[in-house]
Structure formats: C-alpha cells, structure tokens
Amino acid sequence: xxxxxxxxxxxxxxxxxxxxxxxxxxxxxxxxxxxxxxxxxxxxxxxxxxxxxxxxxxxxxxxxxxxxxxxxxxxxxxxxxxxxxxxxxxxxxxxxxxxxxxxxxxxxxxxxxxxxxxxxxxxxxxxxxxxxxxxxxxxxxxxxxxxxxxxxxxxxxxxxxxxxxxxxxxxxxxxxxxxxxxxxxxxxxxxxxxxxxxxxxxxxxxxxxxxxxxxxxxxxxxxxxxxxxxxxxxxxxxxxxxxxxxxxxxxxxxxxxxx
Numbered sequence: 001x002x003x004x005x006x007x008x009x010x011x012x013x014x015x016x017x018x019x020x021x022x023x024x025x026x027x028x029x030x031x032x033x034x035x036x037x038x039x040x041x042x043x044x045x046x047x048x049x050x051x052x053x054x055x056x057x058x059x060x061x062x063x064x065x066x067x068x069x070x071x072x073x074x075x076x077x078x079x080x081x082x083x084x085x086x087x088x089x090x091x092x093x094x095x096x097x098x099x100x101x102x103x104x105x106x107x108x109x110x111x112x113x114x115x116x117x118x119x120x121x122x123x124x125x126x127x128x129x130x131x132x133x134x135x136x137x138x139x140x141x142x143x144x145x146x147x148x149x150x151x152x153x154x155x156x157x158x159x160x161x162x163x164x165x166x167x168x169x170x171x172x173x174x175x176x177x178x179x180x181x182x183x184x185x186x187x188x189x190x191x192x193x194x195x196x197x198x199x200x201x202x203x204x205x206x207x208x209x210x211x212x213x214x215x216x217x218x219x220x221x222x223x224x225x226x227x228x229x230x231x232x233x234x235x236x237x238x239x240x241x242x243x244x245x246x247x248x249x250x251x252x253x254x255x256x257x258x259x
Contacts, residue, residue, distance in 0.1 A: 016110040020169055021176045024115050027168040034171055038164040046088040046095045049170050053102055063087060065098035096163050103173055122155075122162045129155040 022030045038045040054060040061080040063071045064087065076083045088095045103109060111119075132148035175181060 013104065014110075016104065016108040018108045018110065019112060020109055020115075020173060021181070022169055022172045023112055024118050024162070024165045024169060027165045027172070030172055031168050035164050035168040038167040038171075039160060042160070042163055042167070043088040043092055043095075045167050045171075046092060046099065047084055049167060049174065050084060050088070050095065050099050050102075052174055053099055053170070058084070064091070064094050065102045067098050067101055068094070093159075093163070096166055099170055100166060103170060107173070107177070109173070118162060118165075122158050125151070125155040125158055 028035050034045075050061075050065075051058065058080040059077075061076055061084055063074045063076055063083055066072065074083055104111070129148065129151035132144065132151050136144035136148045
C-alpha cells in the first residue's frame with residue numbers, strides 16, 4: 001500500500017498546467033518517419049529517448065526512472081547501459097510509461113482528456129482480450145477461441161500503435177526542450193530535479209516582512225524635529241522658574257480696590 005507521502009506527490013501531479021507540444025492524435029502528422037521507426041523498433045527508440053531525457057548522462061539513470069519499488073536496487077550505478085537495455089526489452093511498456101512520467105514531472109505537463117481516453121481504451125481492450133482467452137480455454141469452444149485470437153491481435157495492434165504515438169510525442173517534447181522549436185536551454189538541471197515525484201514537497205516561499213512605511217531596515221524611527229519660532233516659545237516652561245508662588249508684598253493689600 002503506498003504511503004501518504006507518495007499519495008501527496010501523486011496529487012501534486014494533477015495540478016500541472018502545461019500541455020504536450022503535440023497530442024497523441026497529431027503525432028503521425030507531426031513526425032511520420034519517427035512514428036514509423038517507433039512502431040517497428042520500439043525498444044531501440046525507448047532506449048534512445050530515455051538516454052536523451054537524461055541529457056545523455058547515464059549516471060542519472062535509475063530503473064524505470066524511480067517510479068517502481070525495484071528502482072535503484074538493480075545495480076544501475078555499475079552498468080547503467082546494460083540495465084537500460086534490459087528494461088526496454090523485457091519491460092517495454094514500463095519503459096515508455098516511465099519516460100512519459102519523467103518528462104511530465106520535469107516540465108509540469110498534464111495529460112489531456114483525449115490522451116487519457118486513448119490510453120484507457122488500449123488497457124480495456126487488452127483486458128477484454130485476456131478475458132475472452134480465459135473463457136475460450138475453459139469452455140473449449142472454437143468460436144470463442146477464434147474470437148479471443150482476433151481480439152488479442154487487435155489489442156496488440158492498438159498497443160503497438162499507441163506506444164509508437166507516445167514515443168513520438170516524447171521525441172517532439174524533447175526537441176522542444178533542446179531548442180529545435182526555439183532558443184536552447186541555459187543549462188542542464190541538477191540531478192534531483194529530473195524526477196519531481198522523488199523529491200519532497202518544497203516549503204512555501206514568501207517574502208520577509210516589510211518594515212513600516214517610510215522606515216528603513218535596521219534603523220529606529222527618527223526623533224521629532226525640535227520646535228522653532230513661536231512654537232518654541234509656546235512649548236517653553238510656563239510660568240518662568242521662580243515666578244510661583246509670588247513673593248511677599250507683590251499683591252496689593254486687602255481693601256485696596258475699594259478705595
């Protein structure tokens with residue numbers, strides 16, 4: 001059962017907003033020769049695309065791009081070329097899917113609804129063909145056996161076609177990354193950025209708290225300016241020192257004003 005951390009990272013992939021340069025329906029028109037090459041030489045194309053996705057640096061290689069429990073435990077560091085060749089020939093479907101996940105996590109690419117429908121149809125057709133083959137083997141009916149063989153051939157054709165279109169889609173996206181449709185990238189990203197599914201979710205980034213308006217960093221608020229002019233006289237000591245209490249004899253004697 002996958003951990004909660006793994007599930008959180010899978011949820012993070014659903015928030016991707018970029019799209020493939022070419023969808024699965026348009027790959028044949030976008031690059032017909034490469035699509036035919038991927039149809040007839042799928043494992044070789046898968047090897048080439050994975051190596052290219054790793055920026056031709058096989059020291060970055062991990063089995064199935066780190067998306068399976070066996071990744072990193074197959075001795076990839078000692079002989080990455082042999083391990084990649086074994087992966088693409090023995091686990092061709094996983095190699096194509098791993099390269100797809102690798103590109104999606106690197107460029108924040110989402111899978112469109114049309115692509116999901118095509119991939120889902122391919123899997124459903126394979127399951128139906130497998131069910132028909134099991135039923136035909138149990139019942140022993142020749143009609144069901146022939147129907148299962150037809151469905152198996154059809155599912156294999158759809159599987160090979162979809163994988164070829166997916167590989168062509170990956171190749172076009174790599175052409176876009178390498179600058180064939182625009183300026184080339186500035187530098188190769190570091191190793192830990194190749195597959196974001198293996199990285200911890202980064203902490204939120206924010207700006208430091210700004211000081212009060214008009215107050216520079218690291219300085220206390222300035223003291224008030226000294227009063228000048230009549231304001232200085234108004235704020236001076238009142239009454240003057242020594243004026244209170246009045247000295248004796250300074251007031252007229254009682255009854256003076258009645259005279």
